[in-house]
Amino acid sequence: MRKILSTSIVALVLAAGAGVYIHAAAHRNDAGAAATAAVDIGPGHHRILVRSTAPGSMGHLAVVAGAARTTSSVTCNRVYAAAGTAICLRPDGPLATYQIAVLDEHLAERDTYPMVGVPNRARVSADGRLVTWTAFVTGDSYNGGQFSTRVGVLDTRTGDLVADTLESYALTRDGHPYQAADVNYWGVTFAADDTTFYATMASAGHRYLVRGDLTARTVTTVAEHVECPSLSPDGTRIAFKQAVGGDPVNGWRPAVMDLATAAVTTLPETRSVDDQIAWLDDRTVLYAIHRDQDHADVWSAPADGTGPPALLIPDAESPAPIP
Template sequence: MNTRIRILIAIVGVVALATVAVVYIGLAAARNRDATAVGTAGAVTLTRGPRLLVRSTADGDRGHLVTVSATDPGGPRAVSPVSCTRVHAAGGTGLCLRQDSDLTTYLVVLDEQLKQKREIPLFGLPSRARVSPSGRMVTWTVFVTGDSYSGGRFFSTRTGILDTTTGEVTRTLEDYAVTVNGEPYPVADVNFWGVTFTKDDNRFFATMSTGGHRYLVDGDFAARTVRTVRENVECPSLSPDGTRLAFKSAVDGDPAKGWRLSVLDLSTAAVAPLAETRNVDDQAVWIDDRTVAYAIPRGIDHSDVWSVPADGSGTPRLLVPDGESPAMLG
């Protein structure tokens, strides 16, 4: 091969690489614009109504926020230009966890029209997002480098809370005073995830991991305290009437065997395993006082939202194809 041909090949290679870089940067910028789009949301709003909000996993609009009719959730979809990795909404407030091209995660608070109200860098991988029923409190969980709550060596969790009214931020629940079985617990290896708020915007439930145990904890935002309630309860979700918690529990206490959905009655401590027997690695949501919804992965980059009765009866049914992170807006 002569010198002229080698030079020509090198030039073509450089141009090709530059083209790929420009395309990548352009796509990343487009994703970033989508994640903070402020007035171009079209038919998608967070106003109260009989609709479900989900993150789309469909080809063509993957990651975008969409709404569907609560009476026809498998029907027409209204698609927003806003993209998130995790999402939740309640009381006219939306919480969007998104990742930039540099893999930094941002918490984005949205108003009813999907306009960005606040943005906070979180520096972790998105895991959970939840908004209190009133829309005042938002809470999130990200994975960060450290010890895993499931016994691994590479990741731990950081869970925080933002009061959107006062602007007060709790960066990590690890700063709260912890009580285990009624005794102060000054141990550093605690991890929290999966917060769910009561209607008073102060009390909450969450999961805490420490010493190889996973606990349901009852928290107080104002007092900065949490106390353990019972073991093997993960990703709790409080029912609209405030009487029950949907949660996932590790099969035989071993997360490696997967998780089973159940419902805990807070007054009687009775647990009802639900009719969904597949592995559900999600924080379920309540569609109403009788039904919970959750995402089940399907293939690569696809998930579907399913629902099941909250009393252990019935059978699971497909609710929203190609969706995840569901939230009931009605």
């Protein structure tokens, strides 16, 4: 397992330069971190797990319930959780290398695996069985188009790597088999069956929403101009970030697509949302807005576009609702 996840030493070297800043940002406030406490992300608590961007607790995981906020001693660059399982993408030593940590409902470490590239996206299936991550292997931004990503999917019950690279899956684009050297995937989200997933696929300057099958090892395009999808709890809609004017250089706006009709609702957000949107419930989405390089806040918005965004959790990012 660990051998599969660490196959490309060259890729780690390429990612090192981009990772130095991230490593420093995650740890520079550890010495002065606020007092920490035990947390519980088990189901039934109606909390939101976040990565803190507050002074004194930068990078620490925290759980928020209403006005109450409990900060843990665990630090991550990116986190997500469901059904008592969390995935934490974090630095692994001083050389700008990274690891995937699988955590339990108390954020205690269950297992760790070496990671190729710089952490970017993370998700957990609704039942906590599958975890997935996206990393930049070359480049550190989606904006310029010159980047390469790696996506992995791990079965936490068996420890098996279900997918170490989606590029090996059979891809159908617009109804026809498709192969290209520049195919990249990122931003996986799982359906309830733990077999179906959605993700972004990019090739030849186009970005697509794709639907995949982990058992059949197939991927099929669904729509264009969809990035970092997030499947609603009821499985009927995809929340995503949509490039302004079709060009990521202009930033992104949050939007929601109805999978049955392909109708897209752009939410009334005027700021750029470079995030994999989360669903608080079937009516409300969550996303982070960065105030600067380090600091962000979590905002909520009605998924049907009928209301403006509202500040939900200050000094936080990477929200993961815990029903």
